[in-house]
Amino acid sequence: MTVKLEPPGLPPWWVVRERLRERLDAGPGRRLTVVTGPAGSGKSSLVADWTASGRAGGRVAWLTLEPGDDQPGIFWPYVVAALRRAGAEVQGEWRPEAERSFLVRLVVALASEPRPVVLVLDNVHALTRASIIDGLHFLVEHAGPQLRCVLIGRTDPPLPLHRYRLAGSITEIRHDELAFTPAEADALLTAHGTRLGPNAVAELTEQTHGWAAALRLEARALPMPGDKKDELADYIRNELLGEQTAATRELLLRTCVAERLPAGLAVELSGRRDAAQVLDRLAHQGIFVSARAGGERTYVHHPQVRGVLLAALGEGPVDRITGLHRRAARWYAGFDRHGEALPHALRAQEWALAATSVVRGLGIAEVLNGEGAAAFTPMPPDLDLPEAAVVAAAVAHYLDDPEACAKHLLRAGEMAGGRGVALPLSLAAVDVARARRHGGPDDLAATAEAAWRLLDGALVEGAAVPAGLASLIRLARAESLLWQRDLVGACAVLQPSEHDGAEVLGRLALAEALCGRLRRADEHARRALDRSHDDDGPGDAAADVALAWARADEYDLTAARVHAEQAAARLEETPDALLGGLLALVRARVHRGNGDVAKAAEAIAAAPAGPRPAWLTEVLDLARDALLAPGRPPAAGTTNEHAIAEATAAVFAGETVRARAVVATLGERPGLPLEIRVNGWLITAAAELGDGRRDRARRALHRALGLAEPERLRRPLLEAATPVRRFLREDRELAVRHDWLGVVPRAATAPQPAGPPPQAAPAAPVMVEPLTAKETEVLGYLAQLFSTEEIARTMYVSVNTVKTHVRGVLRKLAATRRNEAVRRARDLGLL
Template structure:
C-alpha cells in the first residue's frame, strides 16, 4: 500500500510540473526567477562588453564572474534584450542548500518558459533533493538534436554549491553540443572543469577587471544621472571605486542631490552612505564571525602578504582565508605573488567598523604591521604603519637604521617622507633617530639654522650609547647631514671630516644595506665636491663630483645628486674656460633631470647658470637672461655658496656685456655669506669690479683690485693681465702670462683672451705682424667655440685686424662644422621652431608645454618631428644643429 501510494504521489507531482503549475514541493513556480531583469533608465550599454559577450554564441560555456554590484546581471540581461531572435532561457538560482531535484525542476521550467518543448519522457523530478542520471541524459539528447542552440542563463550561480548539481550540469553541457550555450553569472568560481574548456578554446570569460568602468564609461554614466563632471573628478571617483559599477551608481545618486556634485564626490564618506549599507549586507555579513574579524583587522593594511596578515590577525590560516575570499569575489583582490589588497571603499568601511567595534585596537594593529614589514625589509610600508600607530621612535629608527635618511633630499619618496614626518612634532620621540629626522626635514626645506640645532642634539644623543654598533647608522646619518651643513655654510674642512667619518663607519654596516641605498654616498660625494669647489680645490672637487655623477646610474633615487654633480662639473669647465664642454655637460645634467622626472624646484639649477655663462660668451644675451631668470628655482638643500656666487658672477658678466657696469658692480658687491672665503669667487668678483672700473674709464682703480685676484688660476690670471695692460703696464701683463703658461692649462675662453692680451701689447709696441698673427689665432679658436664676447670686450684697437682677418664679419659667427651641414630634408614648422627655441633655453618638456599652452604630448610630438627633420636623436644635438643652420 505504501509503495503504491508513493508512486501515485510521484505521478501527481510530475503531472502538475509538466503543466507548469507546481514544483517538487507542490508549490507554484516563482515566475520572477524566469524573468530577465529590466535595466534601469540610467543603465549604460558598454559595447566592448557586449562584443565580448557575443562569444557566448560561439562557445559552449560563458562565465561572467565578478563581485557583488559589478553589473554582471544587467550586462547579460541587456545583451539578451538586444538579441530577440535568440531562444533564451533565464533562471535566477535559489539560495544555498537547494536540492538537485528543485534545481532541475526550475531549469526545465525555464526552458519551457522560453518556448523549448519538452517531451513526456522528460518529467519534473518528484524528489526536491535528488534527481537520477536519466533526466540530464534525456535533456542532453533533446538539446543536442536542435537546429538552433538554446542560450541558458543561470544567474547568481554562486548560490549553487552542491557538487552533484555541478557534475550533472557539466554532463548536460558536454553531451548537448551544439544545442546548448550555457551562461553562468556568478560571484565565485563554479565547480566545473573550467581548465578543460579554457584549453579547448570553448570558454568565454568576463571577469571583475573587465567589468570595471573605464574613466570614459564612468563619465557617460554620470551624464546619464545628469552630472557633467571634469575629467579630473571622473578620474578621482574611478580610482576610488576601482570602476565598481554599484559604487559609481551610488555615488552618482548621492551627488545628484548635492548643490556641488564634484565637491560631494571628492568628500564622499563611504562609511556613511548607501555604499556602506550595500557592502555590509552583500559582503561582510555573508561571512562567519571569525572571517568578519579577520577582514576588520586586515583593513588597516594596504597591500599585504601572509606575514603582515598573520601579524595583525594572529591567525596562521590568514592566507588561506584571504585566498578563499578572493575566489568568492568578496572584495579581496589578489594582485600577484601572494599579495592581496581590499577594495578601497570596502577597506574604508571596514576601518570605520573596526573603530566602532574595537575601540583603541587600530594603533596596535598598525604597530604589529610596522614590525612585520620592517622585518621583511619593506621600509615604505613599515614607515607608514609606524606613523599611523603614532610610534615615532620606531618610525624614525626604521628610516635611520635602514640608511635611508638621504631620501629626504632625493628620489621619488622625498615629498612623501616630508609629509609623513611632518606629523611627528616635538613630542614624537626623544632619541637620536627622531632628532636626526627632524634635522633632515628642516635642512631639506632650506632651514639651515633649525637643522643645525637638531643635528647637534642628535650628535649629543648618539654619544650617550655605550655600544657603538647600535649607533652606527645614526652616526652615518649625522655624517651625511654634517656634510650638507658644511656645504651650505661654506666650511670645506668640516665636510672633509664628515666624509672621512662616514667612510670609516661604512665597514661596520652590512654591504647589502649600503648597496641598497646608493643615494647616501652619492649625496655625500656631491656635498664634498661642492665644498671643495668653494674652497678652490678644483682637482679634488672634480674627483668627488665625478664619483657622485657615476653613482647609481639610472636610479631615480640618485637622480638629484647625479644631476647636481654633472652641473657642477660643467661649472668647473666654465671656470677653466671650456664653454663647449661645459654646455655638453650642462645639457647632460638637464637630460638627467628630464629622464628622472625631477621638477625644476627639485633640481639644482646650476646647469642653467652654466648655459647662461656660455650664452654670455657667445653674446646670446636674451637667452642668457632667460636662463638666469629660471636658475634660481633650485632645491632648497642645494642653495649653497657655489650656486649663489655663480649666479651673482654670471649676472654681473651679463650686465657688463650689456654695457651696464654699475649694475655689474652691484651684482657682486653684496658677496655670498659663508664661513670661509672662496679664492676663486673673491677673485672673479674683483675682476668683475675691475672690468666695471675699466668700462667707466678708471684703469688705476681697476688695478688696485688685483691683490684680491688669485694668480694660480688661469682664468683669474688672464683677467688680471688684461687689467694690467689697460692700466698701462703691458710688460707686467705679458710677464704674468709667461710665468703661468696659460696655454697649457686653460680652455679656449681663457686662451683666446690671453692671445688678445699679447696681441694688444704687440700692437702698442708697433709689431703689427705679431699682433695680426695673434689676433688670427684668437679668431680661429673663438670661431671653433662660437665665442664672441672675448673679441667684443677687447676694444676698438682690434677692429683693423678683424677687418683683415674676417672681411665679412666684425667678429666671427657661431662655430660651424668644417663642411657646412646640409639643410633639413623637410622644413621645420613654426611651432617646431618655437619648441626648439625653448629647448635651447634649457626648458623641460613640461615647461615648454606650459609656456606654449599645449599638452606635454603635443610638445613631444613636435620634438620627435624636429629630431627627424634635423637627423638627430637628442635634445643637445638638436640645439647644436639648429644653431648651425641659423634656425634659432
C-alpha cells in the same frame, strides 16, 4: 514565479561595454560561458545587455536563481519553464525516481531543436547540491551545439572547468575584465550628470579598482555631497561582508591594518595557518583582496572595502589596533624590511623600533626634508638609543633648532660605537644637513668629506642607499668643492643619474657652466627646471644661474637677462652667497655687452654682502677694475682670472714678453676652464700683434677660435682687445671659416678694384624696417632654438602672439626660415 524567468531590466544610465560584448560574442562555437565577479560588478546587467542586443545567436532562456532553488525538484522545473518560455519544445516533467531519464529526454529534445537555445543561469553560486551540478554537467556535455549555457555567479560553479578549458569549449569573463576602464567610468559618470576631467576620472577608477557598484555610488554622491558615501559602506557590509563566515570576517578585520599584505604577515596578524589559502580564495573570486604577482605572495585589499573594515576595527578597543600594528612592525623588522616596518611602528608608538627602522632603512633624508618629521615629534627626547638620538637631531633640524640638533648629534656620536654602515651614514647625513644650513665653509667641507667617504664605503659594501640620502651627501660635497673652486671634482661628484632631483641637476649645470661646457650645462639645467616645474616652493636658483651664465658666454644677452631675472626671483626666497655672487657677475656681463659700463659696475657693487668664497670675491673685484680702469695692473691675487688680468695689463703697457710669460704659467695649471684657455690664446695673439708678428697672431687666434667654437663661446672673442678684433675682421679667411662668431669681414664691404668683379660672397642684408622690442626679444629666443611654446611660457604670452612676432621677424629680415633669420640678424649685429 515568472519574474525569475525574465532578465533584469537595464537602467537608463547603463553603459554599453563593447569590449565585453565582443568577449561574449566569441562563445557560439563553445558550449559554456562563465561570468564571475563579486557583487556589484555588473555581470548580470552585462549579460542582459548582450542578450537584449540580439547578439546571443539564439533564443534566450533566462533563470535567476535563489538559495532555495538548490533542490532538484525546484531547479529542474524552473529550467524547463525557462526553456519553454524561450520556445524550446521540451516535453515531460522532472520526477525524483526518474531523474536520469528526464535528463536524457531533455538532452535529446534540445539536440533536436531547429534553432540554438542560450540558457542563462544567473546567481549560479546558489547551486551547491552534487546531483544538480552533475545534471548540469551532463546537460552541457550532451546537448550538442544547439545549447549554449551561460553561467553567472560570484564564484566559479563546481563544474570540471579544466576539462572545458582543455577542450577549448569555454569562454570565461572574470572580475578583472569586469572592472570599468577609465573611458567606461567616464561614460558612467556622464550618464549620472557628472563630468570630471580625465585625470580625476583615472584617479577615481584606480581608487575603486573599476568596481561598478563603487563607481555608481560615487557618481550619485558627487553631484550631491552628503551621506551618499554611506550607501557604499552599507552595500559592502550587507552584500559582501554579510555573506562571509564569522571566521573570514575576523581574518579580514585583523589583516586590514596592512595596506600590502604578504602571506606571512597575514598568518602573523590573523593567527591562522590557512590565512593565505582563504585570501587566495577571496582573491580568485574578486572579493576584498587582489593578489600581487612577484617574488612573494602579497595581497592588497580593495580600498573601499578596507575603509569599511578599518572603520569597523576602530569601533573596538584602541589596544587591539595598536597591538596589530605592533605585530606587523615586529614581523617586518624581523626580516630587515625596515621601510615597511616604520609606519606600523609609528602607529603603535613603538618609538625605539620606529627610530631603528628609519636609521637601518636609511630613511633619514625623509625626516630631514619634513616628510616624516611630524610623525616623530611626540617621541620622548631622552631614549637611550643612538638611532633615536639621530632621528631626534633630524627632527630638530627640520624645526630649525640648531642647538637641539647639535646636542642630539653629540649624544648619538657618544652612543654610536661600531654599528655597521647605516648608523654612521645616517649620523653623517644629519650633520651635513646642519652644516649646509648653519655651518661655515670649513665646517661644511669637513662634514661633507666625511659623509662622502661613508657613502662611498656603503656603496662598496653593496648597501641600497636611497636616492634622497645619496643626493643630500653629494650636494653637500659638491657645494664644498664649488666653494674651493674644484670644478672638476664637483662635476665628478654630481655625475647625473636617472633619480637625480632638480637641485642636484642644477648644481651640476652650474659646475659645467663654470668649466665652460655650455652644451652640457644647458642640458642639465633644462632637466632641472623640468623636474622642479611642479614644486610649490621657489626652487633652487642654480639652474637659472647656469643658463644665464651660458647665454652670456654665448653673447645671447636677451636670454641671459631673462634667466638672470628668474634666478634673482628665486634667490630672494632662498639666498645663496655663491649663486648671488655669480649672478652679479652675469648681470655685469650683460650690461657690458650692451655697452653700459656704468651699469655693469653697479651690478658688481650690488652683489649680496656676506661670506662668499675668496676666489669669487677676487673675480668680482677683477671684473669691476677691468670695467672702471681697463689695462691697470691688478692687485695681488691667486686666481686664473688674476693671471689673465695681469697678462692683459702687460699687453696694454707694451710688455709683450711678460704677457706671454704670464699666459705660459696658466698652461701648467690643471682643469682650466674653457674661458681661461681661450683668453690665454687671445692675449697671446694680442702680444704677437704688438710685436708685428701677424702670422703668429693668426695662429694664436685660430687656436682660440677652435677652442671656443664647439661651445659657441663668443663673449671673450667679441670683447677681446681692439687690435685682435680688428685683425679678425680684416682676416677674411678666419672670419668666414668661423662664421658662427657673427663677425662680418671688412673685405666684404670694402671698395673693389677696377676690373671684373670677383666671385665673392653676397653683401650682408640690409634691414629696412626695424624690429620692435618684442620682436627683438623673440629673435633672441629663436637664436637659442626655443620652441614656440617655450617662448610663450617665458614671455607669459599666448602661442598665437609669439607666432605673430615670428612672422614679423621673418618679414623684416627677408627670411623664410627661423635659422635663416638668425643668421641674418647676426650679420646685421642684432645678436
